[in-house]
Amino acid sequence: MATAARKKADRPATDNSDSPWASPDRRASERMRKREAVIGAAARAFKERGYHNTSLDDIAALLHVTKPTIYHYVENKEQILFECFRTGLDQIRAAFGAVRRPDAPARERLELVIRRYAAAVTSEFGWCMVRAEDQDLSPAMSGQVKTLKSEIDQGIRRLLREGREDGSIRADVDPKMTAFALAGALNWIAHWYRSDATLTPDEIADRFVVLFVDGLRPR
Amino acid sequence: MATAARKKADRPATDNSDSPWASPDRRASERMRKREAVIGAAARAFKERGYHNTSLDDIAALLHVTKPTIYHYVENKEQILFECFRTGLDQIRAAFGAVRRPDAPARERLELVIRRYAAAVTSEFGWCMVRAEDQDLSPAMSGQVKTLKSEIDQGIRRLLREGREDGSIRADVDPKMTAFALAGALNWIAHWYRSDATLTPDEIADRFVVLFVDGLRPR
Numbered sequence: 001m002a003t004a005a006r007k008k009a010d011r012p013a014t015d016n017s018d019s020p021w022a023s024p025d026r027r028a029s030e031r032m033r034k035r036e037a038v039i040g041a042a043a044r045a046f047k048e049r050g051y052h053n054t055s056l057d058d059i060a061a062l063l064h065v066t067k068p069t070i071y072h073y074v075e076n077k078e079q080i081l082f083e084c085f086r087t088g089l090d091q092i093r094a095a096f097g098a099v100r101r102p103d104a105p106a107r108e109r110l111e112l113v114i115r116r117y118a119a120a121v122t123s124e125f126g127w128c129m130v131r132a133e134d135q136d137l138s139p140a141m142s143g144q145v146k147t148l149k150s151e152i153d154q155g156i157r158r159l160l161r162e163g164r165e166d167g168s169i170r171a172d173v174d175p176k177m178t179a180f181a182l183a184g185a186l187n188w189i190a191h192w193y194r195s196d197a198t199l200t201p202d203e204i205a206d207r208f209v210v211l212f213v214d215g216l217r218p219r
Numbered sequence: 220m221a222t223a224a225r226k227k228a229d230r231p232a233t234d235n236s237d238s239p240w241a242s243p244d245r246r247a248s249e250r251m252r253k254r255e256a257v258i259g260a261a262a263r264a265f266k267e268r269g270y271h272n273t274s275l276d277d278i279a280a281l282l283h284v285t286k287p288t289i290y291h292y293v294e295n296k297e298q299i300l301f302e303c304f305r306t307g308l309d310q311i312r313a314a315f316g317a318v319r320r321p322d323a324p325a326r327e328r329l330e331l332v333i334r335r336y337a338a339a340v341t342s343e344f345g346w347c348m349v350r351a352e353d354q355d356l357s358p359a360m361s362g363q364v365k366t367l368k369s370e371i372d373q374g375i376r377r378l379l380r381e382g383r384e385d386g387s388i389r390a391d392v393d394p395k396m397t398a399f400a401l402a403g404a405l406n407w408i409a410h411w412y413r414s415d416a417t418l419t420p421d422e423i424a425d426r427f428v429v430l431f432v433d434g435l436r437p438r
Binding site for chain 2: 163215
């Protein structure tokens, strides 16, 4: 009887409301939600205690589960760190997706990316985004981190070049050095930002945009 | 006889050229030179292998001496890290000393500080300057690091305020956020700079100054 019921639950179901087992769709979304909870709890723990000072047992304890439960969602601690890193970076990658079409001057599109970048770095994933590469990662993981970071870097350089072409950005701006300076200023937020700060992430982004766009010299 | 000679060498001497022992002045400067060699070798080793992966034995081996010799110049590895940090920061502190007198508009004085800051971060002490605080330092050491960093931060804010007053910096610049953005962009150089880079430290500083001073928007 248990076997029959399990078989039923395993079937692709559309309406399973008469079964005490959740539908496959529902189970998939539950699994996703739980996996996200693991990643989120880990991100906060890494930020507070440091990656090396946080164990899978610590993360499990935060979620009131056991370590074997954690292994149901992730392979190991390094994979969690990578997922935290990727979750933070995904917000910036989504921003690049949103500004791909040249429907506004490149400088304005870059401003949007800067704002989303600041939001990501001030999120709970900010620490992992900025500090993941400092940890002793396996060569494979380290390579993946570098690839994703390089994608962001290239995206900023591309917007800077487009801005030089459409006239919204000064012609003598060096795309590579400017991308490094922008990313550096934004990444560094993870070193000083506290969630109880006077300024909201949006207000911080405003100040940064004013500096980068208009510079220090009076116009 | 050995005792008599040692006593002679211990005396404050002006001309000691007839003694086979170095004069106290000479010995003090030799000691300083050797201590600097320890700090410099450690800075390079920390940068290449990481602080935790570098032992005092490693540093001693780099200088072809033994660990007890190293202890003659520094108390422990943490003190070496701090000295590396301070040596890097001292270059920036010296820049603030050089621009204290308001004999030029504050923005120009800030530009000089930015250039010296870039030079310090690209020096062999750059890694220690930027990454020292990430290591597991003792609370006392960590406090000293924070104090010195805060001094640099306050110095940048002061120049920004002076620039708003003397008209060389836009009136709507937020000193605190701008100081964080500038320091972040400059500190981040330690993450990407390689001594075999295409651009010299001066050229990197030029690009950064153009961005910070004139901004991205065409004038």
